[in-house]
Every structure is written in C-alpha cells, then in structure tokens.
Amino acid sequence: MGQWYESISPDFIEWIKKQKIFFVATAPLDGRGCVNTSPKGHDSIRVINSNQVCYLELSGSGIETQSHLEENGRITFMFMAFEGGPRIMRLIGTGRVVRLGCPEFNQLLEDHFQDSDLYDAQGKRAIILADIRKVGTSCGYAVPYYEYKGPRPTLVNFFSKKDDAAMDAYWKLKNKFSLDGLPGMRHEMMGPEWVGKNRGPGEPVMLPSSWMAAEGPMTASNITAWIKSGTGAANLTILSVGIAIGAGVNALINRRR
Incomplete structure (x- = not known):
C-alpha cells in the first residue's frame, strides 16, 4: 500500500508530467488558523531535480499559500491518477515565494516555462519553489476515473483584460491579508509600502516576533x-x-x- 521515498525518481517525474491537476496544502503556525488546500491546473508545475519542484502561480482572490509559506515554509503537494493505474502521490517539503519580476523569477520562468501555456499569460503572481524531503505513494483505489477535456480558460481570460495598474489594484483589494490576518501580497510593483523580503535560496524562515510587529x-x-x-x-x-x-x-x- 503506502510507501515513502527520499527523492522523486525518474519514473515518478514522468508520471507527474502526465497529471493535469495537483493540489497544494499549507497552514499557519497558529492552531486556530485555517488549513488551506488549493487545486492547480494548466501546464504549471515543473520538477527541477529529484528533490526540488516549482509551479507558476496565477493570481486569485485568496493569498493563503503565499502567506503561509512566508510565515513557516511548510507545503505538501498531492497528485492523483484519474486514468490508467491508480496512484496517489504526495511531495512533502518546504517552499518559498519567488515574486514576479525579481531576477530569480525571471530566470525560473525562462528556464522552465517557455513551453507552458502560462508563459505569456497576464496575472502571474509568483513562482512557488519547494525543496522536497519526503515522497509518499499510496494506492489511490478509491479515486474515480475522470476524462480530461482540456484546461479551463476562464481565469487566464479574466486577467488578460487587466493591465499592470489594474493588477496592482486587484492585489491590493484581494490579496492584502490571508484569512487569518497574515500578511499577504508583498510586491515592489505595488509601491514602497508593499515591498517585502524575497527569501533567497537556503535562507531559513524568519518568523516575526508577532504579526502586529511585522505589520507595523x-x-x-x-x-x-x-x-x-x-x-x-x-x-x-x-x-x-x-x-x-x-x-x-x-x-x-x-x-x-
């Protein structure tokens, strides 16, 4: 039934490439906080190596994943087979937010997403980069069969009508805080008061002494x-x-x- 591995094998990488949907789960440190699970579609995920993945994150009305990662870095990815042999796969690790427009974002975009349908899409918000320490597989016997018909274009079409100024206004309106009041979008494009530290490779998560202290x-x-x-x-x-x-x-x- 369930098995655990220390890395993503070549066979697992090929299987991940075939999946049309995956889910990411994050949570705040506060035990009263909201556990978040987000579905991700389009051609948005890449396996960089056997212990690192990234995905291109589009804008949305929530900012839970980014807020949680900025606070504590914990993330789990889940894939499941809706056709062919049954399988559920979880990638457990720590992630960080690589914000739109920074040099690392631009490099990741060029290196891994030139062939993606999201490469030129308006509404890109960040690339989530995760270091994977555990890979788990389980049977997936209860997952039903579903037929894939294609990506839903609604979100991409919605943001294609917004210019950069409209995107900034949308982020300020929708992405200021998480559901639990954690700081949300922190982006240079939105003005000096919105700039936040973009955690670099290998940097530990620096927890603020309190949310209010971090927020000002x-x-x-x-x-x-x-x-x-x-x-x-x-x-x-x-x-x-x-x-x-x-x-x-x-x-x-x-x-x-």
Whole structure:
C-alpha cells in the first residue's frame, strides 16, 4: 500500500508530467488558523531535480499559500491518477515565494516555462519553489476515473483584460491579508509600502516576533484582520477587558474632577 521515498525518481517525474491537476496544502503556525488546500491546473508545475519542484502561480482572490509559506515554509503537494493505474502521490517539503519580476523569477520562468501555456499569460503572481524531503505513494483505489477535456480558460481570460495598474489594484483589494490576518501580497510593483523580503535560496524562515510587529503601526484594516484571526470567545474577552479598563479610567478622571 503506502510507501515513502527520499527523492522523486525518474519514473515518478514522468508520471507527474502526465497529471493535469495537483493540489497544494499549507497552514499557519497558529492552531486556530485555517488549513488551506488549493487545486492547480494548466501546464504549471515543473520538477527541477529529484528533490526540488516549482509551479507558476496565477493570481486569485485568496493569498493563503503565499502567506503561509512566508510565515513557516511548510507545503505538501498531492497528485492523483484519474486514468490508467491508480496512484496517489504526495511531495512533502518546504517552499518559498519567488515574486514576479525579481531576477530569480525571471530566470525560473525562462528556464522552465517557455513551453507552458502560462508563459505569456497576464496575472502571474509568483513562482512557488519547494525543496522536497519526503515522497509518499499510496494506492489511490478509491479515486474515480475522470476524462480530461482540456484546461479551463476562464481565469487566464479574466486577467488578460487587466493591465499592470489594474493588477496592482486587484492585489491590493484581494490579496492584502490571508484569512487569518497574515500578511499577504508583498510586491515592489505595488509601491514602497508593499515591498517585502524575497527569501533567497537556503535562507531559513524568519518568523516575526508577532504579526502586529511585522505589520507595523495599528490601522483600521490591521485591526479588522487581527480580529478575524482570533476566535469569537477570545475577541469577546479582549473587548470586555478593554471596555472595563476604559470605564475604570473614565471613573478615575471623573473622580479627580
């Protein structure tokens, strides 16, 4: 049934090339946070070597994968056979975000994606580059057969109508925070206030002492994202304490009058 390997064998690489869809899973460090799973289509993934893969990420309404990778680097890829012999394959490792427009992005794009249908597509957001430490296969006996009819063009067509300024506005509107309030898109093209460090090869994940410290001064949008990142009970407790402190300060001021 299930087996584990230390690298992606040549046979596995050829099998991965034939798959038309894969999934990536990430999660924040906070145990209350949202575990994210994203499906990926088009000709978007490349196996660079036996322990490294990358995929070309298009823009979307969420920013979970990038936010989680910037915080802790953990990622799992899952492939499954919908035709031919049954198989499920998971690639477990650590990844980083290579942002659109940086020299490493441009090099990866030229080296690995010139033959992809996404090479000239508008809406490219990043390349996710992952170092794989475990490769797992399992039977896949319960995965049904499906017939592949072709890539769905809707997302590519949607972003093809947007110029660079419209893309920046879309990222600022949709990709500012993850669902749990982690910092989202950090890109030079969006202005100095949006620039974030693009972690280089071999660099460890540097965890901020707190999300608020990484995010900077308190703003209305920060407060909203921070509230969303907590549980209802926790937020209610903090709000109650704040009200009590405020009432105490107000009573003290009135007494001194």
